[in-house]
Amino acid sequence: METDLKGKIALVTGSGSGIGKAISLGLAKEGADIIINCLNLKHAEATASEVKGLGCRAIIALADVSNETAANEMVDKVVHEWGGIDILVNNAGVASLIMVEDMTKADWDKVMEVNLGGTFNCSRAVIETMKKRGGGAIINIASFAGKRMSMISGANYSASKAGILGFTRHLAYEVGPYKITVNAVCPGHVITPLLEKGTTPEFREKLKQQYPLGKLPTPEDIADAVVFLASCRARMITGTSIDVDGGVTLGVGHAGYDDYVARKKEALKKLRGTK
Numbered sequence: 357m358e359t360d361l362k363g364k365i366a367l368v369t370g371s372g373s374g375i376g377k378a379i380s381l382g383l384a385k386e387g388a389d390i391i392i393n394c395l396n397l398k399h400a401e402a403t404a405s406e407v408k409g410l411g412c413r414a415i416i417a418l419a420d421v422s423n424e425t426a427a428n429e430m431v432d433k434v435v436h437e438w439g440g441i442d443i444l445v446n447n448a449g450v451a452s453l454i455m456v457e458d459m460t461k462a463d464w465d466k467v468m469e470v471n472l473g474g475t476f477n478c479s480r481a482v483i484e485t486m487k488k489r490g491g492g493a494i495i496n497i498a499s500f501a502g503k504r505m506s507m508i509s510g511a512n513y514s515a516s517k518a519g520i521l522g523f524t525r526h527l528a529y530e531v532g533p534y535k536i537t538v539n540a541v542c543p544g545h546v547i548t549p550l551l552e553k554g555t556t557p558e559f560r561e562k563l564k565q566q567y568p569l570g571k572l573p574t575p576e577d578i579a580d581a582v583v584f585l586a587s588c589r590a591r592m593i594t595g596t597s598i599d600v601d602g603g604v605t606l607g608v609g610h611a612g613y614d615d616y617v618a619r620k621k622e623a624l625k626k627l628r629g630t631k
Contacts, residue, residue: 360588362387365441367434369421369478370448372399374548375497375575379445381406382579383586388443389413391434395420413438421448421474431481440485443586446475446520447497451509453554453623464512471516472523479527483536491535493586494527496520497578498540500601507563507616508545508555517542521597528595537594541581544601546573559615568603 366383370376372394380390384407392400392407392414400416407414415437419430434441449471452463475496486492501509502517521540528538545551545563552560564571581600584590599605 361443361583361586364388364443364586365391365434365438366443366445366586367391367393367417367431367441367478367482368445368447369393369474371403371445372396373403374550375543375546375578376445376447377403377406378575378579379447379582381410382576382583383443383445384410384412384414386583386587387412388586389438391415391417391430391438391441393417393419393421393430393448421446421478422469424477427474427477428481431478431485435485440489441482442486442489442492444478444482444486444492444494445497445582445586446478446494448474449497449516451506451513452627453508453620454510454512454627455617455620455624456511458620458624459510459512463510467510467512468516468519471513472519475520475523479523479538483531483534486531486536487534492537493590494531494536494538495582495585496524496538496540497582498524498542498597500542500544500599500605502542503599504605508551508619510620524597525595532594537585537590539585539590539593539595540597541578541585542597542599542601542605543578544573544599544604546575546578548575559619562615566604567601568606571602573600573602 366388368380371380371392390407404414417430419426498520499517501514502521505514524540
């Protein structure tokens with residue numbers, strides 16, 4: 357797919373590994389320079405090396421997007437050094453495997469502050485520079501959990517992703533006159549190191565049975581959707597979301613509920629250090 361991204365400047369949050377790294381590389385393959393944001397220097401350096409190997413510039417920003425000041429300083433630094441930002445991909449996120457009855461307010465707040473708060477902080481921070489550059493694209497990585505629920509994360513995660521979808525629609529209305537598009541991508545259960553670490557092969561096989569296409573999405577599948585939304589081919593698309601989920605949101609049974617509860621109870625024991 358040929359795009360118009362050569363020379364564009366893209367900030368991808370949570371881009372040290374997994375979906376964020378795939379998005380960074382996907383945009384770089386189309387010629388975009390990348391700001392790599394995460395909290396792990398080793399992972400960020402690895403992504404930066406691959407971006408540079410594709411012939412594009414890369415800088416590392418080790419900023420906590422849930423912190424308003426840190427997010428603003430990150431964007432200000434990029435504007436000062438590179439002149440502005442054309443594309444923002446709000447990908448940084450966390451999850452917790454806890455049932456609501458076991459969830460503390462701190463558990464709730466942490467997920468909301470990173471997933472929804474980080475999306476707000478970074479989006480607000482880039483509006484000024486995008487207006488000055490005559491437009492831009494903001495792409496928020498939500499989840500099918502925001503439309504349904506998550507079988508591998510808690511209610512705080514599902515709520516945060518639903519919030520991102522609402523934020524996407526509203527922000528699109530506000531910044532539309534400045535030729536800034538705002539859209540979301542809703543992945544299904546993406547095959548990442550985090551998913552593989554937190555689930556068993558048997559559980560992943562159960563998940564596949566819920567997918568009409570018979571397989572789980574890859575990070576590259578998500579990256580392809582982001583590249584499209586960042587390009588001029590999506591110039592008349594704003595305030596909406598694209599499901600990249602292999603069809604899982606078409607419907608799901610309740611057969612996995614016992615496993616769902618058991619996994620979350622086990623995760624709570626590990627989190628709290630109890631037996």
